[in-house]
Amino acid sequence: MPSISLYLHCHQPQRMKQYSVFDIGSHNPYFDEAMNGAILERITQKSYLPTNKMLLGLIKNSQGRFKVSMSITGVLLEQLEKRFPAVLKSFQDLVETGCCELVCETYYHSLAALYSKDEFVSQVGLQKKKFQQLFGFTPAVFRNTELMYTNSVAKTVEEMGFTGILAEGWEKVLGWRSPNFVYRAKDTNLALLMRNYRLSDDIAFRFSNRGWKEWPLTSEKYADWVNQTNIGDAAQTINLFMDYETFGEHQWEETGIFNFFEAFVWRALDHPQNSFKTLSELIQLYEPVDYVDVPHALSWADTERDLSAWLGNTMQQSALERIYALEKQVKGSGDETILDDWRKLQTSDHFYYMCTKWFSDGDVHKYFNPYESPYESYIAFMNIIGDLEMRIENGLRGKDQALQDEKLVREPVKRQSPKTILEQKGRKVYNKRKARETIVKSALKKKNGKKIDHAEKNIIRSERGKEVLA
Amino acid sequence: MKKSHPVKILMFGWEFPPFNSGGLGVACEGLVRGLASCGAKITFVLPKPVDCASSACCFEFGEDASEKIRIKTIDSLLNPYVNSRTYGDTYRDLVVQKKRNIYARDLVSEVMRYAENAKRIAKNVEFDVIHCHDWLSFPAGLAAKEISGKPLVFHVHATEFDRVGEGSLNPDIYVIEKEGFKKADAIVAVSEYTKRVICDRYGVDQSKVRVVPNAIQADKYRAKFCDLNFKKNGKKIVLFVGRLTYQKGPDYFLRAARRVLEKNPEVYFVFSGSGDMERWLISESARLNISDKVIFAGFLRGSELIRLYQMADLYVMPSVSEPFGLTSLEAMASGTPILVARTSGASEMISHCLKVDFWDTDQMAAKMLAVVNYPALGQCLSENGSSEVDKFSWRESAQKCLSVYGEVSEA
Structure with missing residues (x-):
């Protein structure tokens, strides 16, 4: 009995401020709370709330015959937790039905898999923890950011204990084979679930396109396509993987997307052969028919299905290199806020905004792109990294200073007159001691909120001079 | 007809x-x-x-x-x-x-x-x-x-x-x-x-x-001039081309230049053109104490101008009001990144450029610094700009x- 598997990906980034070069060193916040809040508010109204309502209704009214899988990034969950608890609750209600499976990914929706295995593993761990904390759910299936996939990513994911992974059902890797079967990742026991991009994109991209020859897409027509694909042994599963925001945001309510989808589900359920399955159920139900070899990076983006939307130009490459070059220092700083900012800056959207591929034409890449141009987003990013580097440096210097101060307090130096020091230990030690005194003094002054006036300074200086020369 | x-x-x-x-x-x-x-x-x-x-x-x-x-x-x-x-x-x-x-x-x-x-x-x-x-x-x-x-x-x-x-x-x-x-x-x-x-x-x-x-007839600007000696020791050039007159906003350029030099003293600012504000600009750059970084190249044309475009790390058109701004196309054809005032025809027609309000000299300086400091930015602007210019x-x-x-x- 063939299955239909719907998987939705839900994410909103923390968009950056227009950080100027003159902000470097100010340590002003990097992310635009107001803008992110406003955008999220809009999306919850247009998409999250009505979609969750629809999904919950379908589950309840079908007595659990309708099922869905979804992932919600940690970055989004954090924002929902803080500002939109009611929306978070609507996701929790869905998961509670047992008909909604949560799928794991990197907490920060990052490209860490490509740059740092350690960081990748940490972020997956954080996402798992978040699911535990908010949903009491332990995910078994994994999807990497933008369905980025290679053999080696699959290996790492298997090592982390997952049972399955998602990838694009792209002809270049499948060859003559159909995406509608369960496969195995090369040299692993990890189940590989391939996206049926034609049927997925009929909804996600083409649904409201009046230039499309199939427009308007009716639930009847679409159910027919699914049933035709799903006849007998010709398929195990139709994997419909898409952005969650397809419902209500990419395709507005006015296009009829909600009514269409609901009607489609009922039509599909009418057909005795069909059933909806979560991703884990697919993996339990079907033995992999073959393995798939993916030596080069594959994603679900654009016509190329490659990584060029994130690292296609030199700005993107330099930005990514610069942020991952900081890993050691960031982790060495021991500062949680620095670590969190650094990770939020890894969110792939930041690099997507820098894409210049189709910038002149204007297209999906402009979706919620808060910047006037890819160049502006690159400038803001690089300036922010500049500030972050300064914070790390200051932190380290602060640490050194604290250590020194502690030493000073712990073993107070025997007071010696400058003259004795000069005579006994030489100019070098004298200068050092003097420098240290000045630091301590200025620190104290700052603490007391006092400013030394020039006269006072001169007196101190001349007293010293006399002592030294005497 | x-x-x-x-x-x-x-x-x-x-x-x-x-x-x-x-x-x-x-x-x-x-x-x-x-x-x-x-x-x-x-x-x-x-x-x-x-x-x-x-x-x-x-x-x-x-x-x-x-x-x-x-x-x-x-x-x-x-x-x-x-x-x-x-x-x-x-x-x-x-x-x-x-x-x-x-x-x-x-x-x-x-x-x-x-x-x-x-x-x-x-x-x-x-x-x-x-x-x-x-x-x-x-x-x-x-x-x-x-x-x-x-x-x-x-x-x-x-x-x-x-x-x-x-x-x-x-x-x-x-x-x-x-x-x-x-x-x-x-x-x-x-x-x-x-x-x-x-x-x-x-x-x-x-x-x-x-x-x-x-x-623009772009091929004219593409022939490369290779004797860019000035650039060999890592100096950067930010360029202004146009009449030195109210409409073109050279005074805003100069003010932005000072802001840039506070952060990066390795940048030179070149004015090419002449006009009624020339003397004022010279004395103002002295007053701002940046006259050693500001070069007045005079009115240039032909290969000399193209060479200047090619030498520049950034071309800036800070016009107060610019119906079109042909020089921005010339700079793009020469492979030079451009920063143009929003009050220009060019800014509405060109995608691969940086844009700024002419009066916002802080932002202007910030964008100049970005191009000077982040080589990948200039490289992308240059590559995409020189192909975009073909649409004109x-x-x-x-x-x-x-x-x-x-x-x-x-x-």
Whole structure:
């Protein structure tokens, strides 16, 4: 009995401020709370709330015959937790039905898999923890950011204990084979679930396109396509993987997307052969028919299905290199806020905004792109990294200073007159001691909120001079 | 208009490279070449004071085009960037000292005298449509229309609002422009930006104005000059090209330069061009204590200018009001990243550039620093910019003009 598997990906980034070069060193916040809040508010109204309502209704009214899988990034969950608890609750209600499976990914929706295995593993761990904390759910299936996939990513994911992974059902890797079967990742026991991009994109991209020859897409027509694909042994599963925001945001309510989808589900359920399955159920139900070899990076983006939307130009490459070059220092700083900012800056959207591929034409890449141009987003990013580097440096210097101060307090130096020091230990030690005194003094002054006036300074200086020369 | 015979255009222009002092000459040349390549025949009328080098009217148009373009000159002291004061200077030089007194005493009278002469030409030349560029030639165009009854197209490269700003409008010029817009059969604006100025400031109906962008012959700028010695020790160059005058915003450039130098002293700022603000800029850069980083290169043209474009790490066009901004296309074609004021036609048409409000010198400095500090930014701007510039072709602009001629002839 063939299955239909719907998987939705839900994410909103923390968009950056227009950080100027003159902000470097100010340590002003990097992310635009107001803008992110406003955008999220809009999306919850247009998409999250009505979609969750629809999904919950379908589950309840079908007595659990309708099922869905979804992932919600940690970055989004954090924002929902803080500002939109009611929306978070609507996701929790869905998961509670047992008909909604949560799928794991990197907490920060990052490209860490490509740059740092350690960081990748940490972020997956954080996402798992978040699911535990908010949903009491332990995910078994994994999807990497933008369905980025290679053999080696699959290996790492298997090592982390997952049972399955998602990838694009792209002809270049499948060859003559159909995406509608369960496969195995090369040299692993990890189940590989391939996206049926034609049927997925009929909804996600083409649904409201009046230039499309199939427009308007009716639930009847679409159910027919699914049933035709799903006849007998010709398929195990139709994997419909898409952005969650397809419902209500990419395709507005006015296009009829909600009514269409609901009607489609009922039509599909009418057909005795069909059933909806979560991703884990697919993996339990079907033995992999073959393995798939993916030596080069594959994603679900654009016509190329490659990584060029994130690292296609030199700005993107330099930005990514610069942020991952900081890993050691960031982790060495021991500062949680620095670590969190650094990770939020890894969110792939930041690099997507820098894409210049189709910038002149204007297209999906402009979706919620808060910047006037890819160049502006690159400038803001690089300036922010500049500030972050300064914070790390200051932190380290602060640490050194604290250590020194502690030493000073712990073993107070025997007071010696400058003259004795000069005579006994030489100019070098004298200068050092003097420098240290000045630091301590200025620190104290700052603490007391006092400013030394020039006269006072001169007196101190001349007293010293006399002592030294005497 | 009958499609059977080639369109004959009587065009009133102002200057032609290499004897130009700004973008208007470059734009006229490009448009005329484009029109000729589309099969149109053009009689191009130019003002020219008698004592100019006689070679001034030997124009090279190449084999094919030469028979399609005829140049006629009218003895006059006009040039496209003239204003009442500079006209007076020229007048004194030529008329008072050299005792030639055919010219009018003041600018507006000279424009009218020029128009009278235009009538003479209009009587003797065969044409289907009259096309004139900017206010100085509007009276001439109107005179030709009166004589011939042929349709008249006004091509606006700049209005009085762009040139001097609201505060110092010359009422005579404003009236000539307004009258011209009213009487023309169609108006061509070089950008949507200029179309808005024409409609909002002169009360012209939107339907009367067509937008025909300027273009560029990009290959000229692509030949690489390799002796860029100055750059070898890591110095950076930020470039300004244009008349040093209110409209072009050189003062904002200078203020931004100072902000940049506070953060990065390895940057040099080069002004290429001359104009009424030159002396002030020199003394201001001394006052700001940055005169060692500011270079005044004077008015450059041809390969010297291209070389300067190529040397620059960033070209900045901080214009207060710029109908189009051909120099930004020249910089892009040269492979140089550009930063342009939002108050420009170029900024609405070009995607692969940085944009800024001309008055926001902090932002301007921030963007200059970004290009100087982050090499990948300049590289992407340069690569994408030099391919984007190919979408501006004179042939295409000429075709748009031809369709405007078609519309006014049928009406």
